[in-house]
Amino acid sequence: MLLPHKVWVGLKVMGGGDGKTPVSVTFDRVALTIEAAGPGGETAKAFREYHPPVETHRLYLxxxxxxxxxxxxxxxxxxxxLPKGMKPAAIRAILYTAGSKEITVEGKLFPWDKGTGGLRKPTAMADWEGALDVDGLDPSTQILVHYGVVRVGGYFAPEQYAEAVRQLARVSGIAHLPDVPFLVTGASFAGGYSARAAQLYPEKTIAAAPVIIGAAGADTADAEVLAVPHLHVIGSRDGVHLAQVEKALPALREKHALWGAAPMWRVYHRQHKSNALIFPFFLEAMRLRLPAGADPTNGPVTLxxxxxxxxxxxxxxxxxxxxPRAVPAREYRGESKNVAWLPSETVARVW
Amino acid sequence: MSENPKTVIHFPSFEGHDTFGHPAPHGWHNSFLEADRPFELVASGAVGDGLRVEYFAGTRKLKVLKGTDYRVMLEGLEPGLHAVYAVTTLGGTTEISRPVTVLFQARP
Incomplete structure (x- = not known):
C-alpha cells in the first residue's frame, strides 16, 4: 500500500481499571516492520500515482x-x-486569488521583482508588461486545467479587479475576460479581500472562500451578496477567528445567507489543508451556478x-x-441556528 | 466522544506547513491517480466484531467492508476531482475520516 511519508501508529488497551481512575500502561514489546521491498505485488501492479507534468502555461502581465x-x-x-494551448472560448471561470502573487514552480516560489505601489513582475521579464511561458507548475494546477479555470492574481485590492481584467484582456487578446465569472479565495488579509470582492462584484462571483479571517463580510445586509455562496475556513487555534465564526453563524441564518464555515482543528494562522474542502466547494458551485452552455464570449454570464x-x-x-452531521436544509427541524449552509450534499459530505 | 481509534484514511496528502504562506515542499506530490484504473485504499480505525467500513467518493458509496480488514481494491474513477473518505461503524458509533481530494487524470 502507498502510505504518506510520516505514519502514526495508535496502540490501544481494551479492559482494565474501573473506568474512572486513570490506569498507567506501558508498551514495552512493540515491533514494527517496514517491508524493505516496498508495496506488495498486488499493489505494485494496480496502484500508481499518476501526475504527468503540467503543460506549459502562459503568464500575461x-x-x-x-x-x-x-x-x-x-x-x-x-x-x-492559463495553459498556453488553451482556447479562450474554453475558459469557464477565473480563480481570482485576491491579494496574492504566489505561484509555485518546481516546489519553489516563482521569483518576482517589486516596483512602486502594487507593481510586481516576474524576475525573468524585462518589462512591466508582457508575457512569458512558465513550466514546472505545481501538479495541483491540473485541477484548474481539468475544469477550465484560469487564474488571475496580483498585488492589488479588489476595488481594482474590474480594471485589472480589462487590462489583462488587452494584453492577452482575450477580449471576453471581463465577462468571465470568478471564484475568489485568499488567506488572512487576502481572505478579507476575497469577501470584499464578492461584495463588489456579486453578479460575477460564483463562490467565495475567505480563509483564516473569521467571518469576513458577515456584517453585510446586501441580499445579493448574502446569496453568493461563501465558505469561511478558519484555524481553531487562530486567535478570535473561530469565535467570530461561531458568533456569526446564527446571525447569518437569520439573514438566510447562503454562507457556511468550517474549522481546521488545532490549526493556527495557516492555510493548512483548506483546499481539501475549498476545491470541492468551488467545483460544486460551478456545477450549480454556471448555466448549461454558458458562453462569456457572448457577453456576461448570468449566474x-x-x-x-x-x-x-x-x-x-x-x-x-x-x-460531524449535515442534513438537507428542507428537512432540518432543529432549533439550533449553529448551522453552516452548504450548497450540495457533496460539499456536505466533505465538510 | 467515541473511545474508538480515530478513523483515518491513508493516502498521500500534504499536511500543511507550520508557517504561513509557504509553497508545498519540493518533490511533494498531491494526490493524483490515473482515471478509470483500479486503485487500492487503506484506512485504519476501530477494530472489533461487527465492524463496518464504507468507502466513499463524494456522495457515491464505493465499497462496504464487513469485518476487520480495511484494505480494498476499488474500480477506477472517472476523470475529475474526487473527495475520498472512509466511514467506520462499530457498536453503534460512527466515525468519519477526513477526506482526501484526489485528482483522477486520463492518460492522453
Missing amino acids: AKAEAAGRKGDDRFFSPFLL TALKEQDGWLGLADTWETNA
Whole structure:
C-alpha cells in the first residue's frame, strides 16, 4: 500500500481499571516492520500515482492604473495564468486569488521583482508588461486545467479587479475576460479581500472562500451578496477567528445567507489543508451556478441563483466530534441556528 | 466522544506547513491517480466484531467492508476531482475520516 511519508501508529488497551481512575500502561514489546521491498505485488501492479507534468502555461502581465490615485504608487500589475494551448472560448471561470502573487514552480516560489505601489513582475521579464511561458507548475494546477479555470492574481485590492481584467484582456487578446465569472479565495488579509470582492462584484462571483479571517463580510445586509455562496475556513487555534465564526453563524441564518464555515482543528494562522474542502466547494458551485452552455464570449454570464432550501446544513454543534452531521436544509427541524449552509450534499459530505 | 481509534484514511496528502504562506515542499506530490484504473485504499480505525467500513467518493458509496480488514481494491474513477473518505461503524458509533481530494487524470 502507498502510505504518506510520516505514519502514526495508535496502540490501544481494551479492559482494565474501573473506568474512572486513570490506569498507567506501558508498551514495552512493540515491533514494527517496514517491508524493505516496498508495496506488495498486488499493489505494485494496480496502484500508481499518476501526475504527468503540467503543460506549459502562459503568464500575461499588465500594467494597470488605480482610479483616483496620483503618484507612482497608483500602478499595479495583475497577472493572468492559463495553459498556453488553451482556447479562450474554453475558459469557464477565473480563480481570482485576491491579494496574492504566489505561484509555485518546481516546489519553489516563482521569483518576482517589486516596483512602486502594487507593481510586481516576474524576475525573468524585462518589462512591466508582457508575457512569458512558465513550466514546472505545481501538479495541483491540473485541477484548474481539468475544469477550465484560469487564474488571475496580483498585488492589488479588489476595488481594482474590474480594471485589472480589462487590462489583462488587452494584453492577452482575450477580449471576453471581463465577462468571465470568478471564484475568489485568499488567506488572512487576502481572505478579507476575497469577501470584499464578492461584495463588489456579486453578479460575477460564483463562490467565495475567505480563509483564516473569521467571518469576513458577515456584517453585510446586501441580499445579493448574502446569496453568493461563501465558505469561511478558519484555524481553531487562530486567535478570535473561530469565535467570530461561531458568533456569526446564527446571525447569518437569520439573514438566510447562503454562507457556511468550517474549522481546521488545532490549526493556527495557516492555510493548512483548506483546499481539501475549498476545491470541492468551488467545483460544486460551478456545477450549480454556471448555466448549461454558458458562453462569456457572448457577453456576461448570468449566474444561476441558488435556493436556501436546496442546500444542506452542517450542524456546527457536531463539528468537533469524529462524526460531524449535515442534513438537507428542507428537512432540518432543529432549533439550533449553529448551522453552516452548504450548497450540495457533496460539499456536505466533505465538510 | 467515541473511545474508538480515530478513523483515518491513508493516502498521500500534504499536511500543511507550520508557517504561513509557504509553497508545498519540493518533490511533494498531491494526490493524483490515473482515471478509470483500479486503485487500492487503506484506512485504519476501530477494530472489533461487527465492524463496518464504507468507502466513499463524494456522495457515491464505493465499497462496504464487513469485518476487520480495511484494505480494498476499488474500480477506477472517472476523470475529475474526487473527495475520498472512509466511514467506520462499530457498536453503534460512527466515525468519519477526513477526506482526501484526489485528482483522477486520463492518460492522453
